[in-house]
Amino acid sequence: MKIKICGITNLDDALAAAEAGADALGFVFYDKSPRYIEPFEARKIVDALPPFIQTVGLFVNENSGYINQVCTNAKMQLAQVIDDDSFTDFDVLKFKYIKVIRAKSEKDIIENINNYVLVDAFVEEFGGAGKRVALEWFNKVDCSKIVLAGGLNQNNISEIKDYSFYGVDVSSGVEASKGKKDKQKMVNFVKAVNDIQ
Numbered sequence: 218m219k220i221k222i223c224g225i226t227n228l229d230d231a232l233a234a235a236e237a238g239a240d241a242l243g244f245v246f247y248d249k250s251p252r253y254i255e256p257f258e259a260r261k262i263v264d265a266l267p268p269f270i271q272t273v274g275l276f277v278n279e280n281s282g283y284i285n286q287v288c289t290n291a292k293m294q295l296a297q298v299i300d301d302d303s304f305t306d307f308d309v310l311k312f313k314y315i316k317v318i319r320a321k322s323e324k325d326i327i328e329n330i331n332n333y334v335l336v337d338a339f340v341e342e343f344g345g346a347g348k349r350v351a352l353e354w355f356n357k358v359d360c361s362k363i364v365l366a367g368g369l370n371q372n373n374i375s376e377i378k379d380y381s382f383y384g385v386d387v388s389s390g391v392e393a394s395k396g397k398k399d400k401q402k403m404v405n406f407v408k409a410v411n412d413i414q
């Protein structure tokens with residue numbers, strides 16, 4: 218199962234997340250988030266990362282031009298896109314992307330799993346709120362192309378053992394405070410994910 222640690226705001230946390238075993242690091246380019254990072258600052262972190270760590274830029278209701286520009290400037294390899302009202306023209310995106318499903322019901326999930334997606338809980342602030350998605354909504358779903366997000370941590374990750382998700386995405390569950398990761402929580406989370414595989 219792939220592991221993404223999101224909301225990286227500084228080099229120390231980025232290197233600790235990579236050392237802990239994260240496959241991907243997420244950088245939040247949504248300026249209302251307490252984990253927001255300027256593209257130029259993200260690029261400095263990316264330039265200092267070891268090889269084989271994927272960099273993911275997170276966008277909320279942005280147009281393709283902005284996403285292309287920020288991913289270029291910040292050296293993001295993947296765009297994670299929340300697109301509630303068709304702001305983004307995916308046909309002109311220059312970067313590989315994964316759509317976010319902010320799930321309010323089982324129907325939201327079943328209708329959207331024809332490709333790789335990231336499923337997070339629906340929250341007004343768009344994400345990073347530590348809120349879980351109801352696991353029973355996945356009981357009738359092939360989860361092999363789903364990245365699960367929302368309220369995950371070292372103590373509850375064992376609950377997803379039997380669902381065979383493609384990956385997991387965590388932010389607040391490995392934080393000391395919003396925007397500051399806790400190194401031990403990251404190590405413990407990665408170990409807990411590996412323990413259920």
Ligand SMILES: O=C(O)c1ccccc1N[C@@H]1O[C@H](COP(=O)(O)O)[C@@H](O)[C@H]1O
Binds near residue numbers: 277337344386389
């Ligand atoms: O992290 C944020 O601040 C954020 C802001 C706006 C949209 C999405 C955001 N985070 C995403 O939400 C998931 C789950 O967060 P958590 O683990 O429940 O705190 C996070 O991994 C990001 O993909």
